[in-house]
Amino acid sequence: MADITVGSRIICEGNYGTVRYLGEVPPTKGQWFGVEWDDPSRGKHDGAHEGVRYFHCRHPTGGSFVRAKKVDPERQTCYEALKDKYGLASDGDTGVNEEDLYVIGRSAKKVMVEMVGAEKVSKQQSHEKLIEVDLRDHKIVSAGPDGILQTTAPNITELNLSKNLLPSWEEVAKITSQLHCLEMLHVSENMLELPEDPASLSPALQTVKIVFYNRVQLQTEQLLRCSSMWPALRELHICFNNITVLDRLGAQFPALTLLNLEGNLLHDWQEVLKLGGMKSLETLIVNDTGLTRIAFKDMSVGEKTDMFPCLKSISISRNKLQNWEDINELNKLQCLEELECRSNPVLSLDTDKMAVRLWLIARIGGLRVCNRSQVAVKERETAEFDYIKKYGLEWLGAGGDPEPDKNKPSLKFQQTHPRFAEIIAKHGAPNKMELEPVTTALKKTLLSVKIVCPSRGDKVFNKKVPGTMTVQKLKILIQRLTKANFSDLKLSYTSGKEDQEEKQEIELDNDMRDLNFYSIENNDVILVQEESS
Template sequence: MNSTLPSDVIGRRVEVNGEHATVRFSGIVPPVAGPWLGVEWDNPERGKHDGSHEGTVYFKCRHPTAGSFIRPNKVNFGVDFLTAIKNRYVLEDEPKEEQTEQIVIIGNKPVETIGFDSVIKQQSQLSKLQDVSLRNCAVNGAGDQGGIAKACPNIRSIDLSKNLLSSWEEVIDIANQLKHLEVLNLSENRLTFPSSSPSPTGAFSTLKVLVLNRTGITWAEVLCCASGWPVLEKLYLESNNIVISERPTDVLQTVKLLDLSSNQSIDENQLFLIAYLPRLEQLILSDIGISSIHFPDAGIGCKTSMFPSLQYLVLNDNRIAQWSFMNELDKLQSLHALSCTRNPLTEGSKDAQTTRQFIIARIGQLRTLNKCAVEPEERRGAELDYRKAFGNEWKKAGGHQDPEKNRPNEEFLAAHPRYQALCLTLKIKYPNQLDQKVIEKQLPESMTVQKVKGLLSRLLKVPVSELLLSYESPKMPGKEIELENDLQSLQFYSVENGDCLLVRW
């Protein structure tokens, strides 16, 4: 513990018996003599009051029981980065060697050294470090200027979570000395951040991954600091009570992954403020309390211009209870993977397999659901079961196998926007068999050419191997398109409702 107080003690992060706190007061607290520190605990249950004593307010806390008065000699103010590195890594797994004497020449004079081998070995160890973990090592700052750059020039990844860093400036002082830094984890450091964009320093010019979970950062502070992250690809902001207050315009344009989990104040309107980040591929929204979403720029069966690059969306532990949420997700242009476990929609009394099938059927481009691949055969089965489950409802709403009579009402289309696309009504002609009557068949768009041939083989009593398929569309009069790959689906060949299937043998 520290016997002397730092000059800038107010606002410093400290550790006491394993608990972390922030110093809010330093001075005398009558009637007890001697110096005291007033601290605000990270864990409000650890304290006894709100910073008041016998009617006098010495400091203020966000929670009525987060404050305590502590004697300075009970408080750990931590160590600098380089000291923590040496404590953690230097010769930690090797037995202590006996000190050896060595004669070296400095200038023209021989000088006797003790422990020279050990010093060389330590320097060699530190200079080779690339991935560093200093979690919960009481790091409070950079230390002597230039010391980190000299001792550990090759560090690329640092875990500095749960330390005693107090401000973003202290982080910059460390990062400024690490020219190859790509990954930085600052979780569980209660940092103060600048309210306006800090001057460019180049401290984070190579940084690709930044973890700021449980740091107390606000969205405005994220945008202020983000100008210093020119190549950032992954940003983690879990559990910060974030409210997305404005659209990022000139910042965060390189971010591919954004984690906003456990920020309970985020709603769909706030999400629209980040909807045009051009490279955003993964969005993690677990435990934000969301229950609905609607993309106002896209009607039924259309794609939204929002989240143009989004491929993977995580919605675990939310309040999603309506199928309309899944219908809206089908509007995302690039969505291929979805995780949505522990929601009322997926955890209700319904059979889990049926729920999975309905999600697959409603989101046409989905390739992975809850970390399990959606194989083509599963998709075909899911879409077939979906059509069967709501077929009667479709007919009652005005649906019909004849394209000219097929007019389901708006209520049905809003509840099942993909149903129409799953049911292709096709005319089937036989150009070489004029005595065969033209018929109409309803086929799922996901049905493969091979499956269509199998159906026609049974219908016509002709071996599959002898059948040749093509189709023509009213949109392209006079043009015939061959269905040459048996493993591809009708959708792959852009077969649409009302097209004509041509069968030869």
């Protein structure tokens, strides 16, 4: 334990902590480690014992004293971990089988064959292949001998050092300064001390473009100080930290294209808007941040906001959004193409998961990817037609009319359904007859059909579907069952009656027609073909 000093990171019975004090604690004899634990529930006090202050903790129960024998003795350098995990040849090991260095001579004696350059070639082959290196949870405390990583594995581009025992950014810099190709760095779950002058470490981190710095109890002021260490940074993941305000973040990280704030308790959308001036930001992840609303009040219905001018993707899952109006607001973003939105109260307003996806698509006109699944052109058409059907009567009741000169929907309707005018301009305005609800008897009329997929081993799905289901909706159902590409699906059907010797195959050639139009009956067979687009 001679290498453990104040500031060292240790493990004790599976708990990680930082040594804040070394010495005696009267009236007991012998040396104690005063430890500030990463998990404050592991501690007993704040560094004071029996009225004497030995060290300080951020949490009132974050500290305690332990004996050296309780501390995990296993500790190693980055080089040792690299060598152990990836089996790198040591200085005296060429990587060549010793038996291959001998041949049998005329006198039946072994004769050694000299292999010129074997050691050099072997090392180059093993070292240069290392591009992505994962050393998570390897009890690493330091870099190792000066320059050893540069000669051992010079081509590393991605390095995972998460959950180790590195005490500071200075120690991390001793590792990264040797890796001139490094672009992605994982240092999550390391409680790293910041240097007095973070900018002094920028030469050691000048090639790093992506940083993962999750679960380190990071606060906003500490993060802002880090910015000068990462001059080339483009993607920053700082999940599950203590960041609650976003002041000056955009100014300190102007070149970011991706920012992941998942798990930080922001609570208020106004904090997120402080990032609105980031002109390079393309991806924003604010999952599980306590958001209760989304609003761009600088723009009215149908207008695009100047905020987040390049934002293409946003993730808002596991928040507290309760109204569809919050989703509508995202349509004000100029470039939004991708949305991840799961586990929000608003999504529970409709129990049909397929319908929820369609409402997300219909409300955001530029969406190409929804919850990590591509939005096909036909799926968008289905979503927008269904949106018209669902809210068409409400539109008519609010002053909407198929005749342009009579069409004057109320301001409230426009605010609640800001894309409705755009959708009917694209697909045509509905009339009242089209929107009248079907009778209860018709709703209950279901067809039992067999869905057969020859390209997937003639797998058969027995389903009950309403005769009023459109071909488009049937394709969406089949896409969900088979994981096939929506745009590749071609459907037809044959009669399920056994007394018919020659069964005609009829193509379902119009996505907007319902199954009743094609006279599909109980026990008919839906044939699914997949045609590559």
